[in-house]
Every structure is written in structure tokens, then in C-alpha cells.
Amino acid sequence: MRLVIALPFLWLGLFFLLPFGLVVAIALGTNNPDAVPPVDLGLSLKNFALLWSDDLYRVAWLNSLRIAATSTAICLLLGYPMAYAIARSAPARRPLLLMLVVLPFWTSFLIRVYAWMGLLSSNGLLNTFLKATGLVDNPGTILGTEWAVHLGIVYAYLPFMVLPLYGALEKLDNTLLEAAADLGAPPATAFLTVTLPLSLPGVIAGCLLVFIPAVGEFVIPDLLGGTGTLMIGKVLWDEFFLNSDWPLAAAVAVCLLVLLVGPMVLFQRQQARSLERA
Amino acid sequence: MAADAIVRLEGLRKSYGALAAVDGIDLEIRRGELFALLGPSGCGKTTLLRLLAGFEQPDAGRVLIDGQDMTGVPAYRRPVNMMFQSYALFPHMDVAANVAYGLQRDGVAKDEIAHRVAEVLAQVRLSELGKRKPSQLSGGQRQRVALARALVKRPKLLLLDEPLAALDRKLRESTRFELVRLQEELGVTFVMVTHDQEEAMSMASRLAVMDKGRIAQAGDAHEIYEHPRSRLVAGFIGIANILPGEGGTGWLALRPEKIGLHAERPATDRAVRGEVVQVAYEGDRSHYHVAVDGLPVMQVVAMNTDHAVRPRWARGDAVWLGWSDAAAQRLEE
Numbered sequence: 001m002r003l004v005i006a007l008p009f010l011w012l013g014l015f016f017l018l019p020f021g022l023v024v025a026i027a028l029g030t031n032n033p034d035a036v037p038p039v040d041l042g043l044s045l046k047n048f049a050l051l052w053s054d055d056l057y058r059v060a061w062l063n064s065l066r067i068a069a070t071s072t073a074i075c076l077l078l079g080y081p082m083a084y085a086i087a088r089s090a091p092a093r094r095p096l097l098l099m100l101v102v103l104p105f106w107t108s109f110l111i112r113v114y115a116w117m118g119l120l121s122s123n124g125l126l127n128t129f130l131k132a133t134g135l136v137d138n139p140g141t142i143l144g145t146e147w148a149v150h151l152g153i154v155y156a157y158l159p160f161m162v163l164p165l166y167g168a169l170e171k172l173d174n175t176l177l178e179a180a181a182d183l184g185a186p187p188a189t190a191f192l193t194v195t196l197p198l199s200l201p202g203v204i205a206g207c208l209l210v211f212i213p214a215v216g217e218f219v220i221p222d223l224l225g226g227t228g229t230l231m232i233g234k235v236l237w238d239e240f241f242l243n244s245d246w247p248l249a250a251a252v253a254v255c256l257l258v259l260l261v262g263p264m265v266l267f268q269r270q271q272a273r274s275l276e277r278a
Numbered sequence: 279m280a281a282d283a284i285v286r287l288e289g290l291r292k293s294y295g296a297l298a299a300v301d302g303i304d305l306e307i308r309r310g311e312l313f314a315l316l317g318p319s320g321c322g323k324t325t326l327l328r329l330l331a332g333f334e335q336p337d338a339g340r341v342l343i344d345g346q347d348m349t350g351v352p353a354y355r356r357p358v359n360m361m362f363q364s365y366a367l368f369p370h371m372d373v374a375a376n377v378a379y380g381l382q383r384d385g386v387a388k389d390e391i392a393h394r395v396a397e398v399l400a401q402v403r404l405s406e407l408g409k410r411k412p413s414q415l416s417g418g419q420r421q422r423v424a425l426a427r428a429l430v431k432r433p434k435l436l437l438l439d440e441p442l443a444a445l446d447r448k449l450r451e452s453t454r455f456e457l458v459r460l461q462e463e464l465g466v467t468f469v470m471v472t473h474d475q476e477e478a479m480s481m482a483s484r485l486a487v488m489d490k491g492r493i494a495q496a497g498d499a500h501e502i503y504e505h506p507r508s509r510l511v512a513g514f515i516g517i518a519n520i521l522p523g524e525g526g527t528g529w530l531a532l533r534p535e536k537i538g539l540h541a542e543r544p545a546t547d548r549a550v551r552g553e554v555v556q557v558a559y560e561g562d563r564s565h566y567h568v569a570v571d572g573l574p575v576m577q578v579v580a581m582n583t584d585h586a587v588r589p590r591w592a593r594g595d596a597v598w599l600g601w602s603d604a605a606a607q608r609l610e611e
Contacts, residue, residue, distance in 0.1 A: 178333055179366035181353040183380035183431065193379070197370045 020257075027250035039246050047251035057235065057252070061259075064232040067146065067221075068214035071153040075161040075210045076203065078154065083165035083202070084195075087172070094170075101162050104155075113152060113223050120148055120224070144226030152220035157213070161206040168202025169195070201274045208267040216256050232256060284309040284434060284467050285330065290339035292325055299325040300336070301491030307435075307484075312461050312468040314482035316475060318514070322491040323471045327437050330469060332356045344434050354383075359433040363440040365424035367412040373399070373423050374408035380431045398430040401460065418449050425457075429464065438470040442477060454481055475515050479503070487511050506531055508611045519576050521606065529609040534579040536605035539566065539590075539597050546600035552576060554595045566591060568599060 027047055029039040051057045086097045104112060119125045120143040130136040142148050172195060180190035218233030225231070232252060240249035285307035292300040299322045307313045315323040328334045329341060332353035341348045348356055359380070367376050374395055381391045399405050402422040412420055421444070428436055441457065442450045458481055461468045472478050478485045479499040486496035487510075495502055495511045506512035509520055512531035519532040543549050552570035559582075566578040576599060580590075591597055 173364070173366070175362055175364055175366040176368060178331075178353070179360075179362060179368070180379070181333070182331060182358075182360045183427070184354050184383035185379075186352075186354050189383065194368060 023250045023253055026246050027254050029247045031245045031247050033244060037246060038244055047247045048255070050248065051251055051255060056230070057232075060230040060232045060235045063230050064215050064217075067149055067153065067229070067231060068211050068217070071150050071157065071214050072161075072207050072211045074150065074154050075158050076207060079158055079161035079165055079206060080203075082158075083162045083169050086162075086166050087169035098163075098166065101159050104159070109156065110219065112156070113219055116148070116152055116155070117143060117223055120151075143224060144228075146225065146229045148224040149221050149229050149231075152224040153210075153214050153217060156220065157210040160209040160213075164205035164209065165199065165202040168199040168205075172198055201270060204270050205267065205274075208263050208270075212260050212263055212267070215260060282308045284344055285469070286340075286342040287326075287329075288340045288342070290326070290329060290341065291337045292329060292334055293337055298491045300329065303339070303491075303493055305486060305493060305496065307467065307469060310465050310467055311483040312458065312470065312481055314470045314472055314478035314485040315488060316472055316478040316485050316514070317488035317494075319473060321488040323473075323488050324439065325491075326488070327360075327439055327469065327471045330435065331358055331360050331437055357434040358437060359428035359431050359435075360437040360439065361421075361424045361428045361441055363443055365412075365420050365444070367420060367423055367427070369412055372409050372411055373404065373415070376412065376423055377427045377430050380427065384431070394430055398426045401429070401463075402426045417445055418453070421445060421453065425460070429460075429466070433466065436466050436468050438468060440472055441470060442472075442474070450477075457481065479515070487514055489514075503533075505607055506609065509609055512607070512609060517577055517579075519574070520609075521573060523608065530606040531609055532601060532606045534565070534577040535581075536601055537576065537578045538600045539568075539578055539580055540600055541598070543598050544600035547603040548606075549598055549600045552597055552599055554591050554593055554597055557591065557593055564590075568597060570599065 025041060026039050028043050028045070029041045030044055030046070032038055032040045082101070086094055086101075089097060117124075120141070121127075122141040122143070124143070126142070127139045130139045142151070176194050176198070177190050180194045181187070185193060216233045217231065218237050221229050221231040221234050222237065225234075233256075236249050236252040236256070239245045239252065283306040285305070287303050287305045290300055290303040291298065301322070303322075303326065315326060317323045325334060329336055330343075332348070332351060332355075335350060339349075343356065343358065368379065371379070377395045377398060378391050381394060386394070395408070396405065399408060402425055404419065404422055404426065407415065407419065412423065415423065421441070425441075438457075442453055445453060454477065457468070470478070470482065482499065484496065484498050485502065487494045487502065489510050495507045497505075502511060502515055506515065506518070509518075509529055509531070512518035512520065517534050519534065519537075521530045521532055522528075523530050538544060538546065540549075543551075550570050550573070552568040554566055555569045555575065556567035558565040561582070563579050563581050566580065568576045568578055570576055578599065584590075
């Protein structure tokens, strides 16, 4: 019995706390390209100081937060009507519609992002189509812009928005909407005063599930974005693999985690509360 | 339309696919009465209520409320409020906000809302609980919030869908009187749907028994109990012995309390011999099943008014059953 309780803690200790301790230790060290691994351990805060003082990192942080925030907003605007439509559809059809939402997961994430590269490049499918149909004579290239990064994030994370929203909307008792109508609320008012507030737990869960991973997203800005769209995940990758500056990369990782602890705690508490209510 | 009619239904029909839930109903409900729609589940009573509320629109026919044609008017524009069977309280609002919701939709001024909410909460004895969430209330309290929320708009018609079904038995009894008291005090017309004939009989000024989307009979409780028109009505309201009519044509309904049990042949209009096959002692009364040659098993109820400790008749006893011709009600179908 004790072993069963201890197991998750053991797991967390072995695969989260221990590696995280290593990352913190590296972040406090200094870069030494000649050593293997290229770190001299120590207790220096200069890597963190650099993150704070160098504009490059500040810009990357702000970009990440901004792009994650707008992508989350777009996911919400697209995902809410989708989740609403699925929750209102005939019960027999819902499994099919939900399966369609998660269907993209059947293909590797990386392959799907590469597919977007093929679609969005200057001689890609989209531009070929635009030119062939004569809709646009000389289309610009979306690939390599912030537009492409937004598109990629929204595409990749939309299911994480739709599923919790569906969960909240599906539980909504239809007689509450009838009660609202009975008391004089036209459909739009009933939506704003009853449906929306009652689906708020789903909205919060969905937004956090999209926002948290989107802030640290690396693959999408790397493959779809250009040099102009600097995101913190990509900076981390570059510091580690291009510059071999392990301590700086580790410092970025620690900061990213600290930054996301806030929203994650929020998510946890909100989940716990909705569990209590159920 | 009669001067005192607040609701008039004309040739109302509503089908779901091939099923006619409401199959041609003409009905008038009078101003200020407590009207009950009674029937087994699937008889169309709930659909009829939803047609009155405006949640459903009829395939044919008209709904007139206080002289105005409400056919096709959506629920949110009808001067009608409903108390839902599940109460349908908004879980994210406290009691006061639930009650205020309908007034806010009408754009009533803030202090007027506060005043009317306080007033109606006092009427249902919930003044102390305005700040509670519905989840923090007992079933009976929730029922009263639902009632207050529907009454606060002073509707021309209050619809109640199985208002007592979700309460336990004790509470049901007291709430019955409470509802009737409120209805008389406020003078609002109540239309109540119930499957419980006792509830309908004891509360309603008039009632309609429904069957297969039609009204089998409408009238006051006494009329329907003493003069049922059909075997269905006789069987649904109380207990009835259904006997073949004179010369084998038609049917008669005979209530169990109208039959006397005797040791010797009684001098009543009718007298038959039988044998007691079952006795249920219920304290104030005893319920007998008596087998009679050529008739279905007769149900007889006798009040235990004498001081005998045991029921007077036991299983296996030979008895005489007697009743007057006037007690047997001729049925039309």
C-alpha cells in the first residue's frame, strides 16, 4: 500500500526533480567550451543577469508571451463555436465529431508542421493555387512570418481548447436555457448570462492548456517562423546546440519554468475546484 | 372566449415524428383557478404545458392567453412563467440573483428589483437565504426558490411541472397546502402537471384527465370522481369496479366505498354473494377483495368505525355485497 502511494513521488523525484536539479546546477555554473560537458560548476548568477540585461532575451520573452496569448485567443474564438456545435449535436454523432477533432494526433506532430511548410512556402500549394486560379497575381510568402507561427500554433493546439470546452458545454443542463427563456431572456442574453458563465471552467482550462505549452514552443517558430520571430524556446535551442552554452540555456529553461508556474498552479486549482463540484 | 377564461386552446396539435403527443385539444382555463393536467406518463400533459410556455410551437391550432393569440410567440415574450420539475435554478447565481433574473430581463429599476425580490422571498419564507447558492439549499428550499423566481414577474399564468415530485412524502403534504395558500393569496392562475391523482384532486379547482394526447375528461374533482365518463378516467382517478351494464351493453363504474358488506342478504337495489379472498387492514379502513360468480374480483373499502380490533371479515368468509343503483355510474365508453 505504501509502495503504491510512494510510486508517483518516486517517479516525480527520479524524472522531474533530479533532472531539474541538474538543470539548476548547470544554470549556476559557467560556460567552458573545452570541458566535457562544457560547464564549470559553481554558484554564479551571471547567466540569469544576462537574461535580464540583454535585449535579445527580453524581446524573445515578450514575443513568446504575445504570440502565445494571441494564439490562445484565436484558439478560443475558433474552439468555442466548435465545442458548442459538438455539444449541441445529436448524442449519437458526438463521438464521430470528437474523433475528427483529435484525428490530427494520429500523425506525428513534426510531420504535420513540415506539411504546413509545404503548404505555405513561396512555391507551395497555397501560392500555386492562388496563382493558378488568378485570385492573387503575385502572392507574398506566409512561411517565415509571424502569421505562419500563429497559424501553426492555432492548428496544433486547437484540440486542447476544444476538448475542455466541450466537456464544460456538454454538462450544461438544457433546462437552464429554457428557464432563462421563460424568464424573458432572448437566446443571445441566455447565452451571455447562463451558457458562458457556466462554461468558464472549460474556457480557463482550455486557455491554460494552449497558453502554457505555446509559450515554450520551439518546433513551430523554428520551422514556420523566420529570423524575425524570436521565441524563447528557439533561443534556448540555439544557446544549447548552436552556441554550446549550456549554462545560459539552462538558465532560460529555469526561467521558463518559473514563469509558467503561475498559470500551472491556476490550472491545478481550477481543476481541483471543478472536481469538488462534480 | 368566456369572460373569465385566461387560457383558451383551440384544436391544438403537436407531433414528434409519427407520434402525436397532443392530438387535438380544446380547453379553457379560468382566471384565478388552480388547474391540473393529470395523466399517465406519455399522455401529452407535459407537451401541453410546454406549448403553453412557448418552448414548443403547435403544428396546428391556437394558444390564446388573456385574449391574445400567443401562437408562434417565443417563450421569452410570453406573460407566463414556469416552475420546472428539476427547478432549473442557475447554479452560478445566489438565491437573490436567481429571483432577480427575470426582472432584470424586463429592465426593471434596481431598487424596484431589490424590493420585489425581498417581498417574494418573504412570501416563500426564504428571506434569510438570499445570499446562498442553490447547492447550499435543501430540496424544499430549492423548490421555494424556483417558485419565487417564477412568481416574482407576476405572470398571468404560472406553470408547474410536477411541482411536488422531487420532494419526500412528508414535505409533499405540507407543500401542497402551501401552494394552494399562495395561489389563493396571489390570485395567479396556476396550471399544474402531475401524474399523481391524489395531488390533483386535493389541490386543483378543476382538472383534466389526459390520455393519448387528448383530454379524456375535464371538470372539478367531485365531478370526475363521481361521474367518470370512461373506463379510463374511472380507473385512473381512484379505484373503480368496472361492471358490465344492464343486458350486457356498456359499462358501469362502482366505487369501492359505495359497496356495503353484509352477513345476510341486504335490502339494497343490488345484492350479490361472494367470498372474501384478500383483506388489507389500513388502520382507518380495510380494503377487501371479494370473488363473486360472473363478475371480476370486487374491491370493497369499509371504514373501521366500530371498536372491533380485528377486521370484521376474514379471508374465506362468505359475504353479501350490496349497493344502490344510483351509486353505479354509467360509462360512455
